[in-house]
Amino acid sequence: MSNAILEVRELTTKYITRFREDIYAVDHVSLRVEEGKSLGIAGESGCGKSTLALSLMGYYFPPLYYTSGEIIIDGRNISGMNSDDVRKSILGNEIAYIPQAAMNALNPTQKVIRFIEDVIEAHDPSVTKKEVYNLAKGFFEAVGLPADVLQKYPVELSGGMKQRTVIAISVILSPQILIADEPSSALDVTSQKMVIKMLRNLMDKGYIKAMIFITHELPLLYNVTDDIMVMYAGQIVEKASAREAVFDPLHPYSKGLMGSIIVPEEGLRDVKLTAIPGVPPNLKKPPSGCRFAERCKYVRPECKGTSVPLRDVGNGRAYRCIIPETELREMYAREARKNV
Amino acid sequence: MSDEKKLCLSGKGVTKVFGVGRRKTVAVDHVDFNFYEGEIISIVGESGSGKTTLAKMLLGLINETEGDIYFQGEKRDIGSHRKKKKYWKSIQAIFQDPFSAYNTFNKIDTVLLDCIRMRGGGRLPHEQKVAMMTEACSFVNLKFAELTNKYPFELSGGQQQRLMIARIFLLKPKILLADEPTSMIDACSRATILDMLMQLRDEIGMTPIFITHDIGLAYYVSDSVYIMEHGRFVESGSADEVILRPKEPYTKRLLNDVPKIYEEWDLSTV
Ligand SMILES: Nc1ncnc2c1ncn2[C@@H]1O[C@H](COP(=O)(O)OP(=O)(O)O)[C@@H](O)[C@H]1O
Ligand SMILES: Nc1ncnc2c1ncn2[C@@H]1O[C@H](COP(=O)(O)OP(=O)(O)O)[C@@H](O)[C@H]1O
Numbered sequence A: 001m002s003n004a005i006l007e008v009r010e011l012t013t014k015y016i017t018r019f020r021e022d023i024y025a026v027d028h029v030s031l032r033v034e035e036g037k038s039l040g041i042a043g044e045s046g047c048g049k050s051t052l053a054l055s056l057m058g059y060y061f062p063p064l065y066y067t068s069g070e071i072i073i074d075g076r077n078i079s080g081m082n083s084d085d086v087r088k089s090i091l092g093n094e095i096a097y098i099p100q101a102a103m104n105a106l107n108p109t110q111k112v113i114r115f116i117e118d119v120i121e122a123h124d125p126s127v128t129k130k131e132v133y134n135l136a137k138g139f140f141e142a143v144g145l146p147a148d149v150l151q152k153y154p155v156e157l158s159g160g161m162k163q164r165t166v167i168a169i170s171v172i173l174s175p176q177i178l179i180a181d182e183p184s185s186a187l188d189v190t191s192q193k194m195v196i197k198m199l200r201n202l203m204d205k206g207y208i209k210a211m212i213f214i215t216h217e218l219p220l221l222y223n224v225t226d227d228i229m230v231m232y233a234g235q236i237v238e239k240a241s242a243r244e245a246v247f248d249p250l251h252p253y254s255k256g257l258m259g260s261i262i263v264p265e266e267g268l269r270d271v272k273l274t275a276i277p278g279v280p281p282n283l284k285k286p287p288s289g290c291r292f293a294e295r296c297k298y299v300r301p302e303c304k305g306t307s308v309p310l311r312d313v314g315n316g317r318a319y320r321c322i323i324p325e326t327e328l329r330e331m332y333a334r335e336a337r338k339n340v
Numbered sequence B: 001m002s003d004e005k006k007l008c009l010s011g012k013g014v015t016k017v018f019g020v021g022r023r024k025t026v027a028v029d030h031v032d033f034n035f036y037e038g039e040i041i042s043i044v045g046e047s048g049s050g051k052t053t054l055a056k057m058l059l060g061l062i063n064e065t066e067g068d069i070y071f072q073g074e075k076r077d078i079g080s081h082r083k084k085k086k087y088w089k090s091i092q093a094i095f096q097d098p099f100s101a102y103n104t105f106n107k108i109d110t111v112l113l114d115c116i117r118m119r120g121g122g123r124l125p126h127e128q129k130v131a132m133m134t135e136a137c138s139f140v141n142l143k144f145a146e147l148t149n150k151y152p153f154e155l156s157g158g159q160q161q162r163l164m165i166a167r168i169f170l171l172k173p174k175i176l177l178a179d180e181p182t183s184m185i186d187a188c189s190r191a192t193i194l195d196m197l198m199q200l201r202d203e204i205g206m207t208p209i210f211i212t213h214d215i216g217l218a219y220y221v222s223d224s225v226y227i228m229e230h231g232r233f234v235e236s237g238s239a240d241e242v243i244l245r246p247k248e249p250y251t252k253r254l255l256n257d258v259p260k261i262y263e264e265w266d267l268s269t270v
């Protein structure tokens, strides 16, 4: 097995609401991202993808709290660290994080170079403005952004350019891993592609060693990542290679998600799009058995009541369902024949 | 004559210019189109290409600067308030941002009762109105009993989107303009929304017009596709023609830049 950049074991985090209710949005999540690899996280909105991204950094602030589990980044266990230390020595250096809608959060009255000064000075207060500029210029050019962006205000940049700038700033300290939450969802297809190309470049040139990529857009996820984890109601319900997740999903929820894929490719018009009825459960009171049971068309009496473990089926594959692999595949094949 | 296609909406040289002088933006630039009854149409373009502006003109919310719009083959006349109200019995829209469609101060009951009133049901007995609202809500998997007395902003994004469709269920327009109906929701809810719109089409004989940046969605749902770039229709035709055998470089680029699952996504082109 090659070197794990990020390893997470049984991580559980929760929100505590104003009404003192606990919401376990990340529930015993384990994952491993190896050097040179990218991991995708899929799931409907509200399933806990963004909370997982936040939780992975080991940096918690109300209403989000750490409950249990371990986070090991490049061999170093950061789970017990206090938030201040995490902020100083982990964020930006070890883990870079691009939150959802990050590009809209840029302060409009600051030039791009000022953000970079802030990032670099926080890391090394002795650095001069001139040094920052030279470093930033070299870095921007290396990642394919024109250096004149540095002297611009965010409003002067197009959406795609703004997003690429945000990404460049966030990885300027060469972190081990980048966590990107829906980094291209608001962009046109061409800008989206440029963002993805940049991320790919960052990996290829070693500016980052691994990546976690979150999006609900499955064709995009499929094209960007090596492996895909499907999340449902705070839990991982399937882990697989991107190809397996899309073309041979095992969990009925993953199967449902893949049935909602729309791409402009021949044959698509003949496939019936499947919608999963209902909505994800309320995480204040998740169902005690399989959390997907109430929406699952293959539900059995045994699904309800006792919780379902993540079943490891080898080759890095796992899924959380009581129905055996072969039986699931047979059911799906039968369904497919019915739908043509 | 009966099997001949009937025009529902068409336009010649339809143009919208915002501002003057150096501030001038030609948002929609001399577009021609023929939308037929019962046919599903998609207008596809990137952001800023003029889709929403065109939708607003079709709906009669803003005036065209130049050109003519025809409704059922006749030049459209919505000059008076009364004529506009009549027109809106035939054509309705759902927008990307469900918030914008609702008056923030109206409760959900009021939103739905307004629809019944618009269809001339204002004088119906209360129980019958409740039955109609209940039916509309259950069509979109919402429970009317749980919604009364709530405000639209108290609903989740997906619920708001479905409430919009419940409105359409009550309004029963001939034409529905759906401007980015699924761009704020995930793929799974998108499938649900599309399902509902298609069911409405079959049940009330509505002609949906999809306005979207999602070329995959356009391919999946439509009979005819119009590709819009900088306010112009650069290519149009049947979905198979336009999407599988595009002629224009712009259409080719859009298709090339969309991530797919069978064909390789070539990053070298950007
Ligand atoms: N600040 C918060 N306070 C309380 N609950 C929250 C907060 N943010 C998110 N949640 C809840 O956590 C769950 C997971 O949300 P999120 O991680 O944003 O999902 P996703 O990114 O998959 O859409 C949801 O049920 C959501 O309502
Ligand atoms: N009310 C307005 N005043 C001035 N310009 C406008 C107005 N509405 C839209 N525009 C401009 O018209 C163009 C087309 O916009 P829009 O129709 O919203 O495109 P789309 O819906 O395809 O994203 C854009 O350049 C936009 O800035």
Ligand SMILES: [Mg+2]
Pocket (backbone or CB within 6 Å): A049, A050, A051, A100
């Ligand atoms: Mg999210």
Ligand SMILES: [Mg+2]
Pocket (backbone or CB within 6 Å): B051, B052, B053, B180
């Ligand atoms: Mg628009």
